Amino acid sequence: MSLVELIGQADERGLAASGLACLDRCVPLLGGDDEVLRPLWAGLAEDAGAAEWGERLEQVRGKLGGEFGAADGGGGEPDAGGSGDFSGSGSGSGFGSGEDEAVLLARRMLAAAPVERSAAGVRVWADACSVAALRIHGLLDPLTGAGDSVDARREGRTEGMSPLVAAELRRQITVLELLAGHGPAGLRPALEVSTEGRRVLRAVVSRRSRRRG
Template structure:
C-alpha cells in the first residue's frame, strides 16, 4: 500500500502520530539538541491528555534553535529550516478533527523535502518524491536519494505500526517513536557532517 493510501486510511491518532513523527525527525535542522522536546506531545497521544499546552511549549523551546533570527543553523539550508518550522507552526491545537489529516499529509511531504535538501538528490527529485508517495516506481520517477528513500520507508513503517490492531494503540505509538528516534539520529548526523564540511 502506498504512503498516500496509508495516510488516507489512518485514524486521527495515527494521523497525529504520523505528523508528529515527521516533525520529530526534522528537529535537528532547527538546531534542537533536546531529544525530549516533543516527548510531551507523544505522551498526550498515548494518554489522551492536553495537546495544546505541550505544543505551545515545544514551539517556545525550539524558537530559532539558538541561531540569530532568519539564519539557518550550520549544516542545513534556509529552505529546510522553513519547511520544518512550517510543520511546527501548522500543527493544529488538537490532535483530532479534519485539520489533523491535512497536517499529517503536509508533514509527510515537508519531511521528504527536508531530507531531499540535505542529500545529493538529482534534478527533478521533487517530482519523484510525489511519485513515490503515490507508489509509482516506473523508470521515469526513480528516486536515487538514499536519505529520502529511507525517510519514505520510515513514514510507511510508522503508519503500518499505528494501523496494526495487534500492537494496541500505546504499543504502536511506542514503536513509532522508536522508528522516529532512529531517523532523527540519522538526520542529526547528516547535519553535523555538513556543518563540519563547511567549517
C-alpha cells in the same frame, strides 16, 4: 499500500503520530534536543484530550524559540483546501541554500501543528508534514536527482530514489503501519523508528556543518 493511501485510511491517533514523527526526525534543524517532543508523544500514549495537546504544543514551541506562522515567510498553516502542502516558497524571496530551505520547512511543520487536535486538522497536518519531511531529506541529500518528485514517491513510484529520501519514505510508511496494526501499542515502536531517523538527520546536518567550517 502507498504512503498516500495509508494517510487516507489512518485514524486520528495514527495521523497525529505520523505528523509528530515527521517533525521529530527534523528536530535537529530546529536546534532542539532529543527530548523536546516527548510531551506530545506522551500525550498520544495517554490519550490526552485536545486541550492538553494544545498546551503541550505551545510549551514545545516556547522551548524551540522563534516566531512561527506568517513570520516564517508565509505558509505557516496548511492550505485550507487540504492540499497537504505548505512547503512552497511562500514569499517568493528565495533561499540561501538547501539547508536554509530545509530549516524553513521544519519551522513550518511546527508552526502548522493544530492546537485543536481534530481528525480533520491532523489529517491535513500529517499530509503536509509528510511532503515537507521528504523534501527536507531531498534537500540535504547530495545524491538526490534533479527530477526527484515527492508526489511520485508518496504514490508508490520509488525507482531511483536517493538513499536519504528512500529511508525517510520507509520510516513514514512504517509509522503509519504500526499505528494501523497495533493502535496505541504501536506508539512506542513508532517513536523508536523516529528516533533512528532523527539520529541520521542529525549526523547529516553535522557533516554539512563540518564541511562548511
